[in-house]
Amino acid sequence: MSEKVCEVKNLTYTYPKSDKGLKNVSLYVNKGSIVGLLGESGCGKSTLAKCISAQIVPDSGEIICKKIGYIFQDNYASLNPAKRVGWLLKETIRYGNPASFADSDRLIKNILEETELDESVLDHYPNELSGGQRQRIGIAMALLSDPDILIADEPVSALDVTVQKQVIRLINKLNEKKNLAILFISHDIKVVREICNYIYIVKDGEVVEEGESEVLFTNPSTEYTKNLLDSSYLETENV
Amino acid sequence: MKKIKINNQKKVGLIIVAIMIAFVLFGFLNRNSFDAMNKDLILKGSSFLHPFGCDEFGRDILKRTQMGMGISVVISFFSVLIGTFFGTLIGALCGYFGGIVDDFFTGIINVLFAVPSLLLALVFVSLFGSGMVQVTFALGIAIIPSFAKMMRSEFRKQRELEYVKMAKLLKVPTARIIFVHILPNVTETFINCIFIAFNNCILAEAGLSFLGIGVQPPFASLGTLLSDAGGYIRSAPYMVFFPALSLVVLLFGIGLLSSGESFHHAYSKRFKD
Numbered sequence: 111m112s113e114k115v116c117e118v119k120n121l122t123y124t125y126p127k128s129d130k131g132l133k134n135v136s137l138y139v140n141k142g143s144i145v146g147l148l149g150e151s152g153c154g155k156s157t158l159a160k161c162i163s164a165q166i167v168p169d170s171g172e173i174i175c176k177k178i179g180y181i182f183q184d185n186y187a188s189l190n191p192a193k194r195v196g197w198l199l200k201e202t203i204r205y206g207n208p209a210s211f212a213d214s215d216r217l218i219k220n221i222l223e224e225t226e227l228d229e230s231v232l233d234h235y236p237n238e239l240s241g242g243q244r245q246r247i248g249i250a251m252a253l254l255s256d257p258d259i260l261i262a263d264e265p266v267s268a269l270d271v272t273v274q275k276q277v278i279r280l281i282n283k284l285n286e287k288k289n290l291a292i293l294f295i296s297h298d299i300k301v302v303r304e305i306c307n308y309i310y311i312v313k314d315g316e317v318v319e320e321g322e323s324e325v326l327f328t329n330p331s332t333e334y335t336k337n338l339l340d341s342s343y344l345e346t347e348n349v
Numbered sequence: 350m351k352k353i354k355i356n357n358q359k360k361v362g363l364i365i366v367a368i369m370i371a372f373v374l375f376g377f378l379n380r381n382s383f384d385a386m387n388k389d390l391i392l393k394g395s396s397f398l399h400p401f402g403c404d405e406f407g408r409d410i411l412k413r414t415q416m417g418m419g420i421s422v423v424i425s426f427f428s429v430l431i432g433t434f435f436g437t438l439i440g441a442l443c444g445y446f447g448g449i450v451d452d453f454f455t456g457i458i459n460v461l462f463a464v465p466s467l468l469l470a471l472v473f474v475s476l477f478g479s480g481m482v483q484v485t486f487a488l489g490i491a492i493i494p495s496f497a498k499m500m501r502s503e504f505r506k507q508r509e510l511e512y513v514k515m516a517k518l519l520k521v522p523t524a525r526i527i528f529v530h531i532l533p534n535v536t537e538t539f540i541n542c543i544f545i546a547f548n549n550c551i552l553a554e555a556g557l558s559f560l561g562i563g564v565q566p567p568f569a570s571l572g573t574l575l576s577d578a579g580g581y582i583r584s585a586p587y588m589v590f591f592p593a594l595s596l597v598v599l600l601f602g603i604g605l606l607s608s609g610e611s612f613h614h615a616y617s618k619r620f621k622d
Contacts, residue, residue: 188511192533
């Protein structure tokens with residue numbers, strides 16, 4: 111049986127001044143697996159990720175997670191625009207993985223190789239780089255803190271299709287190489303189908319269906335999932 | 350090294366301020382004679398040796414203007430230093446933490462805002478007496494509220510950005526997030542605030558000295574010179590004209606420095622996408 115690196119039990123969170131939020135959500139992520147959180151925009155996927163990463167405090171429920179790395183959706187806003195990339199990576203090691211700070215130069219060199227970035231990016235400010243490069247730096251920063259689970263909150267939704275493919279390939283490669291658990295959040299069915307082993311379908315703050323990726327896509331059990339898949343096929347046909 | 354590109358307004362501002370600083374420094378080199386009286390020169394107009402003319406005690410107005418501007422600039426510099434330090438600190442704490450910290454300091458700031466800066470400085474001077482040190486502290490305290498308010502709004506914007514959330518996730522100490530991560534991102538507002546505050550301080554100091562509660566004799570500031578010249582505005586208008594012109598040119602130069610793209614922005618170009 112695989113080791114669980116993150117488990118959420120009966121998590122409930124209500125947005126301030128609203129009756130919406132997460133309702134009794136439970137999920138788990140095993141070591142080495144890529145778990146997808148799929149649902150429409152505004153269904154609570156990112157809120158769940160924020161609860162898991164302790165950015166917001168849930169009303170009730172239990173979260174047992176090992177060390178988390180976080181990849182933000184907006185690769186521009188998630189990198190400090192006033193600092194050079196080299197400084198950002200060093201700062202990540204200084205606080206995310208302080209035991210290895212003395213060896214930070216080697217770690218940075220390795221992570222640049224793993225994320226297929228050139229060493230010249232270290233001297234640049236984030237705005238001087240392309241969207242794909244910035245997202246790779248976001249991934250590199252998430253990995254430098256030596257996490258057990260990586261939460262990727264819509265990591266490719268702001269990228270064009272070609273760069274999307276490159277980033278997905280990179281995430282797949284890192285998952286295989288490091289046996290890293292990944293919680294992959296997306297509203298894009300095709301992307302989730304391509305990358306995830308196990309999927310949770312979220313609707314209005316609740317998990318309405320879950321299952322192995324291929325089983326869920328070939329034999330959805332709820333009406334909502336069927337509609338979600340149909341809308342994706344329609345979209346493909348229209349393209 | 351990167352080449353700094355700045356707009357024409359700033360270039361003109363820099364040139365004006367550099368000339369005014371040179372004007373002041375040149376005056377300080379000859380400071381032994383700024384209060385030297387000469388009864389033969391009483392109320393003498395412009396001449397080759399005394400281009401700004403002489404006052405009612407036969408003192409050279411050029412030298413007194415140079416000394417006066419120097420004192421005004423030094424007082425304003427230290428006032429801005431005090432206001433910047435405390436204003437930034439209060440604004441950063443309010444903007445970053447929000448909640449009760451924000452409510453507490455914003456309440457005080459709003460009360461202080463209801464009182465005009467000059468009046469606030471007047472109260473301070475009347476409590477602690479007049480003089481250069483008192484005026485410096487009075488003006489420094491008077492600009493804290495506006496500085497704090499500007500920095501608060503900047504920090505509120507920044508704290509919601511994902512790079513700050515990323516730093517929090519990494520458990521970077523709060524003081525480091527505020528001063529090392531966020532502060533460099535608000536330098537554009539910060540620098541412009543400094544120039545505006547500097548301008549306001551020079552004006553306020555001139556106002557206080559004009560009212561006789563600022564710089565005390567034998568020293569003079571631009572406000573003192575204007576105040577002293579008030580009685581001679583018809584018989585010796587140059588006594589008003591040259592100090593006033595110097596004040597206006599200095600304010601204009603500093604005003605130009607705060608216009609358009611900031612130096613920080615022009616230097617780094619890091620915020621341009």
